[in-house]
Every structure is written in structure tokens, then in C-alpha cells.
Amino acid sequence: MEETTVIIVGGGPSGLAISACLKQHSINHIILEKEDCNVSLWRKNAYDRVNLHLAKEFCQLPLMPHPPSAPTFLSKSYFLDYIDEYVECFEISPRYCRTVESAEYDEGEKMWRVQAKRRVNENDVEETVVEVYIAKYVVIATGENSERYIPNVAGLDTFNGQILHSKHFKSGSKFASKEVLVVGCGNSGMEIAYDLQTSGAKTSILIRNSVHVVTKELIHYGMRMLKYLPLKVVDAGITLLADLKFGDLSEFGIRRPNKGPFYLKEAAGKAPILDVGTIDKIKEGEIKVIPSHIMRIENNKVIFGNNTEKEFDVIVFATGYRSVANKWLKGYYKYVLNEDGMPKNEFPKHWKGDNGLYCAGLARRGLFGVKFDAEAIAHDINRNLH
Numbered sequence: 001m002e003e004t005t006v007i008i009v010g011g012g013p014s015g016l017a018i019s020a021c022l023k024q025h026s027i028n029h030i031i032l033e034k035e036d037c038n039v040s041l042w043r044k045n046a047y048d049r050v051n052l053h054l055a056k057e058f059c060q061l062p063l064m065p066h067p068p069s070a071p072t073f074l075s076k077s078y079f080l081d082y083i084d085e086y087v088e089c090f091e092i093s094p095r096y097c098r099t100v101e102s103a104e105y106d107e108g109e110k111m112w113r114v115q116a117k118r119r120v121n122e123n124d125v126e127e128t129v130v131e132v133y134i135a136k137y138v139v140i141a142t143g144e145n146s147e148r149y150i151p152n153v154a155g156l157d158t159f160n161g162q163i164l165h166s167k168h169f170k171s172g173s174k175f176a177s178k179e180v181l182v183v184g185c186g187n188s189g190m191e192i193a194y195d196l197q198t199s200g201a202k203t204s205i206l207i208r209n210s211v212h213v214v215t216k217e218l219i220h221y222g223m224r225m226l227k228y229l230p231l232k233v234v235d236a237g238i239t240l241l242a243d244l245k246f247g248d249l250s251e252f253g254i255r256r257p258n259k260g261p262f263y264l265k266e267a268a269g270k271a272p273i274l275d276v277g278t279i280d281k282i283k284e285g286e287i288k289v290i291p292s293h294i295m296r297i298e299n300n301k302v303i304f305g306n307n308t309e310k311e312f313d314v315i316v317f318a319t320g321y322r323s324v325a326n327k328w329l330k331g332y333y334k335y336v337l338n339e340d341g342m343p344k345n346e347f348p349k350h351w352k353g354d355n356g357l358y359c360a361g362l363a364r365r366g367l368f369g370v371k372f373d374a375e376a377i378a379h380d381i382n383r384n385l386h
Contacts, residue, residue, distance in 0.1 A: 003134040004028045006381060007114050009103075009325070010141035011038045011094035014361030014370045016083070017061045018139055020090040021378030024063070027385065030133060031094035031141075032116050038094055039083050041143070042076065045167045049195055051075050053187060053274045055220040058368040061086055062375050073216060098131065100328045103138055105335075105355050112138045112356065137356040137381055140336070144362055146324040150317045151183075155297035159315065166192060166318040172199030178313040180204070181302060183294070185211055187274055189318030194278040196316075197287050204288040204310065210255040212264070212272035213279060214242045219272065222262060235260025246275070252282050253289035269364030323362065332357065351376050356384075 006022060008015045011033030022029045037043050052059050052074040056066040059074060064086055071078070086092075097119040104113050114133045119126055148165040150156075156163070166188045172180075172195040182193045185207040197203040214222075222238040239260055249256070257264060261272040281287040292306035303309045323341030326333040336353025337343060343350035343362050350363050351373045358380075360373035 001132045001134060002030075004030050005135060005385070006030075006137045006139060007032065007103075007112065007133055007135040008139045008141050009100050009114075009328075010143060010361075011035070011096070012041060012141065012143050012361070013039060013061060013083070013367060014141035014143055014374065015094065015139075016086060016090075016092055017370050017374035018141060018360055018377055019092045019094075020064075020086070021062050021374045022381070023090055023092075025378060025382040027378070027381060030135075031092070032098040032100055032114070032133075033094040033096050034099040036096045038087060038092075039080070042080060042083075046076060047166070047169050047188075047192060047195065048171045049191065052079055052367075053216050053219070054366060054368070055216075055223070058223060058366065060367065060371065062371050064089065072220070101130075103329050103332060105332055105357075110355075111136060114138065137358065139377060140325045140329075140357070140359040141361060142323065142325055144321060144323060144342075144364065146341075147322050148317075149320050149322045151319055153294050153297060158299055159297050160300050161313045161315065163315050163317070166316060167321075169316055169318075172196035172201055175314055176200030178202065179311065180314040180316060181206065181290075181310075181312045182316045182318055184318030184320065185209070185273070186318060186320065187271060189316075190273050190278045191276050192316055192318055193287050194276055194281060197281050198277075201314075203286075204290055204312075206290050206292070206294070206304075207253055208291070208293045210257040212239070212242065212256060212261040213246055213249060213254065213275055214238060214261060214272045215245065216274045218242060218245070219261075219274060226262065231262050231266065232260070235262050238262070246279055249279070249282075253291035254279075254282070255291075265364075271364075325359070329357075337362075348372070348376075352380060 005027050006029035008018055008031045011031050015031050055072050056070050056074055060066050098116040100116045102115045112135050116131050117128045118131050148167045178201050180196050180201045180203050182189050182205040193203050193205045218238055222234050225234045264270040292304040295303045295305050300311045301309055326341045335357040336359050347363055358377045361370045363369040
């Protein structure tokens with residue numbers, strides 16, 4: 001059993017950012033990370049062509065801004081180099097291969113008891129060792145993208161082809177000449193569809209809901225405008241510019257929402273599509289849009305809600321992730337999270353719960369939100385301690 005002041009669960013950007021901020025206040029803490037590296041989603045599960053979608057000023061962690069010489073939009077490799085430098089600069093040392101199994105709050109002692117399983121490999125045999133930690137505070141820093149989500153589709157178990165989640169998609173090169181269906185029209189789904197098509201796959205994408213399509217430059221422009229203009233005005237301007245750029249996409253099966261892109265991001269956490277070339281491929285007929293949902297699957301045949309059907313060799317589910325913090329927090333998640341594992345309190349007080357429980361990186365505001373949360377949590381803990 002080991003006692004510390006703060007337990008941080010998760011060694012992604014949120015966990016690293018909180019660690020750096022706590023170090024500024026000389027507050028003892030431990031990071032528990034289930035993988036064998038930090039920011040594992042970026043290092044292990046990001047597809048090859050992915051880059052950061054937002055401008056650099058919105059993609060930096062606390063206490064270390066990007067230099068003026070950095071490109072406006074960062075590549076994956078640049079960002080990982082930045083993370084490595086960040087970890088070295090603040091001497092952050094997560095404890096890897098630790099999967100948190102439970103966290104319980106002792107009302108009498110006013111302390112948290114966190115139990116984790118550590119994976120150890122001796123003589124090529126993997127074993128687990130149970131570790132127990134005691135802390136005054138616990139920070140949930142496992143992020144929004146903890147566990148892949150694949151919807152329950154009737155007949156999915158009968159599909160004879162390959163099924164994979166976007167978490168395991170690296171490149172479209174291995175799917176050349178295959179009929180591939182991409183399910184999910186977020187940024188990952190649209191970018192994967194583009195990668196598949198340019199790699200020679202016969203690509204279709206399921207677009208069930210209305211979406212805004214913009215460019216990363218337009219979003220950068222809009223985020224700067226929000227510092228000076230009301231959201232409604234910025235939404236109107238960006239929507240107009242997007243219309244001039246892409247035209248009316250409804251004839252291609254892409255409907256625009258009634259509310260603006262920044263409103264939807266603020267109110268529902270729904271991000272617009274930042275086009276990487278997918279729209280041109282759709283307009284050219286190289287990527288087929290299926291504006292419907294899956295009714296059922298029969299072997300290799302997918303039957304859609306608009307009374308169409310088609311056979312596929314591969315289905316890629318770009319259907320997002322789910323937070324898993326509720327599983328190990330058990331009933332205590334109610335101190336700060338709702339039943340979906342997301343903050344129960346509204347922004348900007350979403351990060352603080354009861355009895356020393358905090359959450360970071362769950363506000364659907366990307367790395368900019370991570371920075372905000374880390375600074376707020378570290379400040380609050382420091383204030384409580386002193």
C-alpha cells in the first residue's frame with residue numbers, strides 16, 4: 001500500500017498536463033496508466049495520415065506553448081515530439097501497465113483507496129500484481145476516447161468479411177480493390193473514407209445525420225473571431241464561407257444542420273467535419289454516400305433503411321469511443337460523472353466533483369479543454385491544501 005496526495009488515472013494529454021501543473025505547486029502525485037506508454041491513443045491507435053485539426057494555439061498543454069516557428073497546423077509526429085519534450089521538461093514519470101480496477105471513498109478517513117493491477121512480464125510469462133494506493137484526491141484523466149464503441153447491429157455476427165473499429169485502422173493500402181463501408185461520418189470516418197479511396201478501395205460511407213462541412217482554416221478563423229464577436233455572428237459568417245467553398249451538398253446526401261457549427265460544438269460537443277479532400281471525392285462519385293442507417297446484415301450483404309442493399313468485403317466502424325471511468329468508480333462516479341461517464345456539471349464547472357474527485361479532458365473541447373481543466377484542477381487542489 002502506498003499513500004500520496006493525488007492519484008491521476010490516465011497518462012494521456014490530460015494526465016500529463018495535470019502532473020505538470022501539480023509539480024508547479026510541489027504537490028505529490030502518481031499517474032497510473034494502463035498502457036506501456038503515454039498518450040497511447042496517438043502512439044498506437046491513430047491512423048497513419050492523421051494530423052491535428054486545430055491550430056497550434058489551441059493544441060498546447062499548460063506551461064509550454066508552441067514556439068512561433070512551429071507550423072500553424074501540427075503533424076502527428078510533431079505533436080508526439082512535443083509530448084516527449086513536455087514529459088522530459090517537467091520530469092513526468094507515469095507508472096505504466098497499471099489498470100485501475102476500483103476506486104472507493106472512505107467517508108471516515110476522507111481518503112480514496114485505489115486498486116490497480118500491474119502487468120509484469122518475467123521469462124516471457126505475463127503475470128498481474130495487485131497494488132493499492134491511498135490518496136486525498138483522485139483525478140479521472142482517461143479521456144473521452146477510452147474504449148471503442150461499435151453499435152449493436154442486427155446480423156453483424158453473420159458478416160463474412162472483415163470488421164474493424166477506426167481505433168485499429170492504420171492505412172487503406174491493404175484494402176485496395178475491396179468493397180469497404182465506413183460507418184460514421186465524423187472527422188475520423190470522413191478521413192478514413194478518403195484514405196481508403198485514394199488507396200484503391202471501392203469506398204462507401206454511411207451518413208445518417210446532418211453535418212457541417214468546413215475547412216481547418218475556416219475553423220481557425222472562426223475561433224479567432226469568437227474572441228471579439230458573438231457566437232451567432234461567427235456561425236453565420238463561417239456557414240456562409242463554407243457554402244461558398246463547397247456549395248449545396250444535399251444533392252450528394254450531406255445535409256447541413258439548422259444550428260451553426262460553433263453552437264453545436266458548444267451545446268452538444270458535436271464537431272464539424274474538417275474536410276481533407278473527401279468532399280471532392282464524393283462530388284466526383286469516387287466515394288459513395290449512403291444517406292441512411294443499417295437495418296440488418298445478412299452474410300456480406302448490408303441492408304439499409306432506405307430500402308437499398310449492397311455487399312461489402314470490409315466494414316470500418318468510425319463510431320467513436322466511450323468513457324470507462326464509471327466501471328472502476330462503481331457508484332462513486334456520481335460524485336462528478338453522469339451515467340454515460342461524462343461530466344454531470346455544466347461547463348465551466350464540469351471538472352470538479354465531490355469528496356476530492358475531479359475529471360479532466362471530458363468536456364469535448366480537445367486539447368484546449370485539457371489545458372483549461374488541468375490548470376483549474378491543480379489550482380483547486382492547491383487552494384484546498386493550503
